[in-house]
Amino acid sequence: MSTRTRILEATAELLANSPTGEVSTRAICQAAGVGQPVLYRQFGDKAGLLAAVVDYGFEQYLEAKRARVPSADPVADLREGWDGHIEFALAHKSFYRLMYSTSSTSAPTAGAEAFRLLERTLERCAAAGRLRVPPVVGARMVMSANVGVALMLITRPENFDDPELSHRVRDAVHARILSEPASAPSAIAPVAAHLNALLAASPSTALTEVETALLRDWLTRLAD
Structure with a gap:
């Protein structure tokens, strides 16, 4: 599984289980096993990540x-x-x-x-x-x-x-x-x-x- 796919799937899972519908980029990075610079390099910002999901x-x-x-x-x-x-x-x-x-x-x-x-x-x-x-x-x-x-x-x-x-x-x-x-x-x-x-x-x-x-x-x- 590619790094990008791992981030996308981790984001979807965390958001689905969030009682508020919100999740931090830090939690996403921890779940996907990547650093925040990797996330921003892949998606630009959080809005870009959510659109990609x-x-x-x-x-x-x-x-x-x-x-x-x-x-x-x-x-x-x-x-x-x-x-x-x-x-x-x-x-x-x-x-x-x-x-x-x-x-x-x-x-x-x-x-x-x-x-x-x-x-x-x-x-x-x-x-x-x-x-x-x-x-x-x-x-x-x-x-x-x-x-x-x-x-x-x-x-x-x-x-x-x-x-x-x-x-x-x-x-x-x-x-x-x-x-x-x-x-x-x-x-x-x-x-x-x-x-x-x-x-x-x-x-x-x-x-x-x-x-x-x-x-x-x-x-x-x-x-x-």
Whole structure:
């Protein structure tokens, strides 16, 4: 393990176990087995260290996401993505609490990537005619619920001890944003979302840019 990684992991562990959410650089250096000049040479200052800890946590999370090969069933991929998120949170509690801390002053680039990966899965659901809402709306709903459940399981285990809680919330959110395979011509919302996703992926040459934008605006309203 490199010196940088050792410092990052020691910082995350100390912060997670701190009753005040604060920890001194001296304590971090002692836990990592390095001198303070090494810490400042690596990260500049304490703020730089904390930002690096959050980025490191997101990078660990994204490694598995990037490596996953999409299956032929985007809905199954969406379910697996939720479960994988919870598994990561429970296996890396120290980093996870920092990744989604309300005290964070900036959103890491990796956090935006995590959202975009989720949105792409939902775009595939829309292209398959399985999404009731626009992909970005579905991504916001899924991520906020996924993160909320994970944080409750980590920070309030005495109150959130139902082993089926994650699956119950997952299924409830998915039921709101997903539809059954279209079989009735009156299923307007999923059809609109489907067509919107297809237009985004492959714009029609029969329409001007303005016409396409107007059509996509109408489809977004019908899908919402």
